Amino acid sequence: MKRAVDLVFGSVALLLSFPVMVVTAIVLRKSVGSPVIFTQQRPGLNGRPFHIYKFRTMTDERDEHQQLLPDNERLTRAGRVVRKLSLDELPQLFNVVKGELSFVGPRPLLMEYLPLYTSEQARRHEVKPGITGWAQVNGRNAISWEQKFKLDVWYVEHHSFWLDIKILFLTVLKVLKVDGINQQGQATIEKFKGSSASELQACTSQPTKES
Numbered sequence: 001m002k003r004a005v006d007l008v009f010g011s012v013a014l015l016l017s018f019p020v021m022v023v024t025a026i027v028l029r030k031s032v033g034s035p036v037i038f039t040q041q042r043p044g045l046n047g048r049p050f051h052i053y054k055f056r057t058m059t060d061e062r063d064e065h066q067q068l069l070p071d072n073e074r075l076t077r078a079g080r081v082v083r084k085l086s087l088d089e090l091p092q093l094f095n096v097v098k099g100e101l102s103f104v105g106p107r108p109l110l111m112e113y114l115p116l117y118t119s120e121q122a123r124r125h126e127v128k129p130g131i132t133g134w135a136q137v138n139g140r141n142a143i144s145w146e147q148k149f150k151l152d153v154w155y156v157e158h159h160s161f162w163l164d165i166k167i168l169f170l171t172v173l174k175v176l177k178v179d180g181i182n183q184q185g186q187a188t189i190e191k192f193k194g195s196s197a198s199e200l201q202a203c204t205s206q207p208t209k210e211s
Helices: 002-031 077-084 092-098 112-114 119-127 145-158 161-179 198-204
Strands: 037-043 050-056 102-104 129-134
Touching: 002 050, 002 077, 002 092, 002 102, 037 112, 077 092, 077 145, 092 129, 102 161, 129 161
Parallel strands: 102 129
Antiparallel strands: 037 050
């Protein structure tokens, strides 16, 4: 049933959002250059890799040693607006139609994180990843990695059609409020480097946040 809903509503959303994507692509073409679509391999259901699509919001500017500049220096003004409005996520509707993503599920992160997860954190891959999820409506990038993974696992254990509807509704509210886009002090979010015992204990001692 969830796949049928994703396919039908993903196709409709793709058609309706196509004009917005065209305008966004034109703006980003002038701001960050070409290509305007960013593709990257991410782990899907059971950790199987797929290529995710997003709009590019950062340039490829490098220093004298040919190293990429920090994110906050490469993120353009247009890119910030696109991120605030979550327009950079629109190309992922193609992933939804293809069956690689669902509308709701744990966000697909980097492949390099796979060996860093604890056995409990790795459970986030027991369901298909999504464009939005329980962690996104309960803090998004403003909470720690450990808190996000705990919320992801909570979703794995409790996911249902009505919970997905609730998450979609809360996602719309979050986008309208422009809430939790960035980690405090960061243009994007700091990479996950694995959980220490103290971080796991602190997260375990906190109740799972519900909205």
